[in-house]
Amino acid sequence: MRIVVIGASGDVGRFVVEELARDGKHDIIRVGHTQGDHQVDITSDESVDALFKKIGRIDAIIVAAGNVILAPIAEMTTANFHKGLQDKLLSQVRIVLVGQHYLNDGGSITLTSGIAVDDPIAQGSNAATSNAGIEGFVRAAACDFSRGIRINAVSPTVLTESMDRFGPFFPGYESISGTRVAMAYRRSIEGVQSGRVYRVGH
Numbered sequence: 001m002r003i004v005v006i007g008a009s010g011d012v013g014r015f016v017v018e019e020l021a022r023d024g025k026h027d028i029i030r031v032g033h034t035q036g037d038h039q040v041d042i043t044s045d046e047s048v049d050a051l052f053k054k055i056g057r058i059d060a061i062i063v064a065a066g067n068v069i070l071a072p073i074a075e076m077t078t079a080n081f082h083k084g085l086q087d088k089l090l091s092q093v094r095i096v097l098v099g100q101h102y103l104n105d106g107g108s109i110t111l112t113s114g115i116a117v118d119d120p121i122a123q124g125s126n127a128a129t130s131n132a133g134i135e136g137f138v139r140a141a142a143c144d145f146s147r148g149i150r151i152n153a154v155s156p157t158v159l160t161e162s163m164d165r166f167g168p169f170f171p172g173y174e175s176i177s178g179t180r181v182a183m184a185y186r187r188s189i190e191g192v193q194s195g196r197v198y199r200v201g202h
Contacts, residue, residue, distance in 0.1 A: 002058045003189065006031045006040065006095060007065030011162045012112060015178030016064055016185045029055060033065075042066065042091035045098070052102045060189050061099045061109045063092045068116075068127040070169060076125065084126035089133040096141065096151065106148040110188040111138060113155040115202045121169050131155065135197050142195030150194035156181040157201035176201035 003020060007013040008030035020026050030036035031051065038054060041047040042065055066088035069080045092111045099109065116124040117131035138153045145151060158166050160175040167175075184198040 001025065001060060001189070002027045002029070003060040003062065004029045004031060004055060004058050004099070005062045005064065006042065007063060007112075008032055009035045010064055011159055012156065012178060012181060013062075013064035015182040016062055019179065019182035019186055020189070029058070042095060043086055045094060048094055048098045052099055056102065057104055058099075058102055059104050059107050061095065061103070061107075062185055062189070063095050063110070064112050064185075066091050066112070066130070068124075068130050070123045070127065072123050073125050081126055081129075085130055085133070088127075088130035089137075092134055093137055096137075100145070100149065103147075103149055108150040108152070108189055108194075110185055111151070111153040113153050113197065115155060115157040115173075115199075117155065118199070119202060123169065138197065139195050145194070150188075150192075152188040152193060152196045152198060154181065154184045154188065155197050155199045155202070156184070174201070 003026050005013055005017055008017050009032045021028055031038045031040055040051040068088045069084035096109055111134050113131035113134040116127040120128050135153055138151050142151050158170045158173055158175050159178050161178050163175050181200050184200045
């Protein structure tokens with residue numbers, strides 16, 4: 001199976017690549033903003049379009065990329081809120097809208113949301129909104145796809161490997177290993193379900 005992993009060197013993406021490469025069953029194409037086999041600016045229509053034109057036909061797309069703005073609501077500006085939506089929510093939607101045309105019949109797409117949609121955290125309004133949008137999009141898009149194309153999302157809690165940076169935003173939360181989170185992406189890619197949100201650690 002030919003799989004594109006966007007965000008392949010990130011906190012989640014590197015574990016996804018490691019998991020999917022473990023048994024040698026897949027041809028993995030690593031994509032990042034500045035690293036990987038190909039580079040892309042996921043906030044740009046032109047860049048995403050150029051990426052898929054260069055890669056060609058594929059069997060699966062995984063998006064483990066996109067940043068949110070963590071800030072108190074009293075300090076949040078419209079511009080910053082929009083920036084977070086553009087980077088996390090709209091960029092993932094953009095990849096789906098473009099990438100679907102390069103998927104072989106029976107292909108799949110897996111997006112990434114996060115625990116903040118179910119369990120709000122301080123300074124997390126932008127994260128919760130972005131994640132809710134991703135999950136709503138996945139459920140609705142699954143009803144529309146033809147050619148046997150499937151779409152799911154993975155919603156992890158905070159990763160153990162990311163606690164040094166994000167731990168202060170998740171006081172009292174039990175973290176989860178990136179290895180365990182990566183298994184949900186395998187479930188999405190190699191399984192048969194569509195329109196699902198796989199919650200890992202929450």
